[in-house]
Amino acid sequence: MDFSDIFAEFDQSKRASRHDNSQESHNDLVLLQQAWSNERLSPEILEYEHDLLERILGKLKQKIEFVELNSMEIQSSHNDIKITLMIIESEIERVSFLIRSYLRTRLSKIDKYTMFIMNSEDSVMKLSEEETIYMDSHLRSLTKLYNNLFLKHFDESLQKLDETGGGASMIDEPDLQKPVFIQVVETIEDPIRFGDDENDLVRLEKGIAAEVSELWWSKSESSVNLFNEELDSAFVIEGRGAIGGRLGGEGFRNELIPILDVSSFESNGAGVDVGVGDGLLLYSSDGFKRLVIEKGFCFLLFTSSSGLAAEI
Amino acid sequence: MALPRHLQNTFTPQELEFLTESELVRISPRYKFNGLDLITAKIPDMMPNRTMEVPLWYAILLKKQNRCRMFTPDWLTEDNLKAYLKKEKGNANAFTNLPFNWLELSKIYFTYASDEFRIDEIPKLKQLIAELKEVRAIKVQTGLKSIDEHYLQLDNLSRMEINEIRRFVTDVMGKYIQLKNTLVPEDEYEEDDEDVPMPTVGAAGEDDDEDGYENEGYEYNYNQ
Amino acid sequence: MYGDGGIKLINEAKRTQHLEILPRFQDEMVRHIINETKELQVIASETSAEPLHNPDPSDQQQTQEDRRQKCLQFISKLAMRRNKRCLLAYERLRSEKMDHMAWNNIEAPIQNHHEEEYLREYESNLINFKSAFIDLDLTGPLVPPKDIFIEVRGLQNVGLIQTEYGAFDVTESSRFFARSTDVERLIQQGYLEKI
Amino acid sequence: MPSYYDLDDIISESQRIPCKIEVTLPNLGILEGNPGQTITKDTKLELPIWIATVLALTEVERDSNINFITLLQPDAVSKKVINTIKTSPTSLDLHSVAPHYYSFIEKWAELFNDKDLVDTILVMLKERAMELNRFAHNLSGVQKESNFLYSLDEFEKLVYRSAHSGAKNYRGWVNGEE
Secondary structure, three states, X not given: OOHHHHHHHHHHHHHHHHOXXXXXXXXXXXXXXXXXXXXXXXXXXXXXXXXXXXXXXXXXXXXXXXXXXXXXXXXOOOHHHHHHHHHHHXXXXXXXHHHHHHHHHHHHHHHHOHHHHHOOHHHHHOOOHHHHHHHHHHHHHHHHHHHHHOHHHOOHHHOOOOOOOOOOOOOOOOOOOOOEEOEEOOEOOOEEEOEOOOOOEEEEXXXXXXXXXXXXXXXXXXXXXXXXXXXXXXXXOOEOEEEEEEEOOOOOOOEEEEEEEEOEEEOOOOOEEEOOOOOOXXXXXXXXXXXXXXXXXXOOOOOOOOOOOOOO | OOOOHHHXXXXXXXXXXXXXXXXXXXXXXXXXXXXXXOOOOEEOOEOXXXXXXXXXXXXXXXXXXXXXXXXXXXXXXXXXXXXXXXXXXXXXXXXXXXXXXXXXXXXXXXXXXXXXXXXXXXXXXXHHHHHHHHHHHHHHHHHHOOOOOOOOOOOOOOHHHHHHHHHHHHHHHHHHHHHHHOOOOHHHHOOOOOOXXXXXXXXXXXXXXXXXXXXXXXXXXXXX | OOOHHHHHHHHHHHHOOXXXXXXXXXXXXXXXXXXXXXXXXXXXXXXXXXXXXXXXXXXXXXXHHHHHHHHHHHHHHHHHHHHHHHHHHHHHHHHHHHHHHHHHOOOOOOOOHXXXXXXXXXXXXXXXXXXHHOOOOOOOOOOOOOOOEEEEEEOOOOEEEEEOOEEEEEOOOOEEEEEHXXXXXXXXXXXXXXX | OOOOOOXXXXXXXXXXXXXXXXXXXXXXXXXXXXXXXXXXOOOEXXXXXXXXXXXXXXXXXXXXXXXXXXXXXXXXXXXXXXXXXXXXXXXXXXXXXXXXXXXXXXXXXXXXXXXXXXHHHHHHHHHHHHHHHHHHOOOOOOOOOOHHHHHOOHHHHHHHHHHHHHHHHHHHHHOOOO
């Protein structure tokens, strides 16, 4: 077997892509890890990463086929070949693990909040087609089980599974007040005003943002593009609203940026600095979202050598 | 269940280690090796002794085959760790700015690149890492005392360290929030809807006192 | 007292909450609760009792006497809902255990045929979902991959071993890299050892 | 809002609290174990929370200001318990007072909008959480088995498990477990 044949494919794609965005693959990994991490830590179901998954699954398929095609033929003891296959296979395992864990995390949330999701069009939109089928089918089986075991003995009025009155609502909702750890990964220069009070200013230096679990934006009434083409560095929010959007600055490609949904803001004074490496633990209470940022109150350094956001 | 409970809303340390393995690190190949176009990385051709960046997991694989040298992180030296430790001990209120995956990285390098350190260096480094962790753990415990429903301030705490306390903190803070939520916000309370019947609590004793909890017979005041 | 059976069932569920296996279905307890609920339904429907709490303004005429009479109906309704909650919470936990069995391929006999049926349905739901991701083993390990390949040393002369990565001639003192899943058994059998 | 399917929440609502019947009720003898009988005004008895809280909020007659029952002060918020909570929160056997203490307080505080009570409980929560965290992490100074761990209420037990598993998982990882 000619060694060069086997790897021609790699060489070609490598050369071809050299002029493309060579960061793309790695960015996909970062995005996938981020999606996995956010899904794990946020209480509610997040939007299914259609495009990302499609891209990665496509490449995964190619690699699996490559391994299958070559593994039996390569019985030679050529070390480079063996190692190459080990590398490819190792990566297949790594990527598979991430996707598997991502999908199963989502399914567990879908199971938990089925009734809530079904009652909210926005939530249903977040599911993939397969997930919707899974959810419907699971609910059908469960309903049948409950009916067969006991509900069928009861009056119709007592058979519902989505009753909300009478003290205990049957519709379990994700707890959006649940505290989450967040991390500031970029800085925004201009002050951001929270609430109506002129004094409630927060300055995030350019390049910084507080990475907040997506639960903050999912509930927000309005989200603002933080780093889009027109608005390069900063924005101002007035009144109740949300800060959030996608980061498109240098080195960042559509990274999710924080959403800080704020209706009341407490700080020790105006113009609080939040610096790189700062992280916040936020929570919301009494039905409002609240942001508390104090100087020096932070957690985390960010992050990977690529300069991209990392979840904590 | 689709996802076991122990994996919900948290990470295992192994998972955090896995994430760190995606980080790019510097290596110096020992042999020529063709580049690879992988799913999540494009590895350029490798030339002997030409320093390059590759994902950590990739470096580990090559390292196991003795095909490269791994450069250990700059901060992971005896001198630097001693300096960190000194700083760590010197300030009771803040954590030093170690890399946010310092625990994962040090463990990985000790495990897979032990020969990149000086002879006898690793036990000392491990000892320093353990001391740092210990000093910081005590600060975490102290810091946790400031926990309330608002926020928790723990500057520069690393991802592994956060993960270690994640569930504890979110449980306790969550309960804070729930308890606070039982109260009607003060500004809304005045406009008490007259039609809402209020429960009454019977006094179990006869004493009367201003401070309700000072005696058995406290009354709840519903009107403010 | 109404609801006592329900709480008994829930305590039973709590006791067995962390068991990996599906405990016996508490047929008798469940039947008891169903019967009590049926009785409650009869009581509750004896008069078309309007809800006592949050009275509607048009309800002005309702006398204290009426309301006293209706209190039993009211409590019956509360108790019915309470019983229903207990039953559902009990079965929900069991369904989760069955889901767990399906994900982990745990084969265990299930006595209750409705539950048996549920499990089969869930399994086929799962197979259907998995078919959209044929390249991933969705039921595969949830621990991050680590040391997929390991270096091993032969301890005995075994001869040629075929793996996906070629054949290895396992002899005393031979060394090679192999996929750990391929050589796991050989290590257990003492033919190889991990270096 | 606890989950509808949450076992602990269901159990916590079965906890009984003392009440006084405010009006004679025909047919409600079931409440004191005499089905079919009448239960008379001023009867004192213990009712599960899921009934008691609703009856305590329901008026006998519209605008009468008389509710079916009056809640009597339960032990859990008695002067004695509250004082112990204030003076030595970590030595209190909370589990004996009420196995689902916090859950009970939430329900109680919600009924009475009792800010003082909530503030007191928050202080206790923190003290006890810190203490159990020390146990969970096996920190220096905490070695021998203590009665404290047996005094945890169900929520605290859960917190203990959280803290403990965090510490245990980390140690396992450091020691090379997969």
